[in-house]
Amino acid sequence: MNDVNQFLLHAKDRVEAAIDRLVPTPDHRPGILHEAMRYSLMAGGKRLRPALCYAAFEDCGGVGEASDWGAVALEMVHTFSLIHDDLPCMDDDDFRRGLPTCHKKFGEAMAVLAGDALSIYAFQVLSRSGNAEAVSLLATALGSDGMLGGQVVDIQSEGKPCDLATVDYIHLHKTAALIEASLELGAVLAGADGARRSIYREYGRSIGLAFQIVDDILDIESSTEKLGKDVGSDVENQKATYPAVVGLGESKKQARLLVARAVELTKQMGSRGPVLADLARFIVERGN
């Protein structure tokens, strides 16, 4: 897995440099808003979505700065979703990646506005590419038929008995949609055609769903220390999860099947295929 770590670290360095270049500093008015945006953007994380965007872009022969705009936009919308998710009226989380959440640090009003600003700024950054299709793709992945749709159904399902179709809907929309979009965005920014795009899309959908299933498993099996967030909170909040619906064993099996499908798809890719295959395997191994 050395290659995967290298690959993730490289993307992390690159997207963090691009964020630093593209997001206004706190000495630009209103300083507090830019500070809050940067605080949450720079709070760490694996930068998985940017890494996927860079990989698909390079795999499709893309050159130039466009993948940076895609990668930064993805990290911005991901961060926006975390900030709003953590709000008292949503999951009410005090810590994220071992640090106080945005509303704990800057107050609730500023957290709402910093999230708003990040989601809007993502489209500003992405529009630099001159590619309206890229804008459409990201907006669709985020909207009511994408990530936000998943969040709503997730909230509605809390504390209620839940079936597999609903858990699938939530995971495919809340998590997989943006991971899928990360890959497709890289391909679109590189000018890939429809047939190539669909390979990345299906790969993204497979690892995205696997990623969330493994997250559900980890929530049960891991310790607080290891993840830096409250563990077992999904069970406490009676969240819709794979293990709750199909059991731990079946959940692990499903994750493995999805990863196998993703690995299969990487055979149709170019030079970045092997590392994307390793990345898919890395996702399940995280859960073992």
Add this chain to the structure above:
Amino acid sequence: MNDVNQFLLHAKDRVEAAIDRLVPTPDHRPGILHEAMRYSLMAGGKRLRPALCYAAFEDCGGVGEASDWGAVALEMVHTFSLIHDDLPCMDDDDFRRGLPTCHKKFGEAMAVLAGDALSIYAFQVLSRSGNAEAVSLLATALGSDGMLGGQVVDIQSEGKPCDLATVDYIHLHKTAALIEASLELGAVLAGADGARRSIYREYGRSIGLAFQIVDDILDIESSTEKLGKDVGSDVENQKATYPAVVGLGESKKQARLLVARAVELTKQMGSRGPVLADLARFIVERGN
């Protein structure tokens, strides 16, 4: 002012039909999110921003559906800003246009998500034009150097003594930026060049600032009944307003000067110039 009323009513009918066509209905999952989005979108209002977008588009000889996408996107982002502004952690308003605010009707979590979905959906709708410049323009008008920047400085200024420069910053960003963008968006969607765009931009900036100054004046002078919202709330919350900084008489004078400048600019416009001149006058007269 018959022409202005006609003009506003026509735009209102048109944009409401386009909203109904473009926003998913509550029978699409997640129904509650679409219901909340539509509830706030359809809660009324003059539809000033869409009307301005249509006018600039037609004035620049634009044809086709593109102005509908711009007009719907503008109403979506305007509604998004109202929903989040009304939240308990922001202005904590229970009523808007005589109806319960989104969070009063659907709960706080759903109001946050409905606002988020509207701001994202605006970019999806606008991207149909294939015009990445239009996306950039709207995002810039909304972001930390636009509307959201104004909101942050507004919040920071509450309960503190405030100078004219700060009130100008707040009004130009919080209110005028989106009105300015409404006109420029119409021009861009019609394919207007930079010189023409700057005429609409300055007109928009002038009426936008005048509009907010008149709003400040009305907040002091009008009755609750007439506006359908809590009146005098700005004074109660010690909000940064023009009358608080320069007095009522000087505020009225400034509004008149801005409108005169806007009317002057309409002489450089085409067939929609006269109605845009009347609209500018209508804004000040609202306050008399």
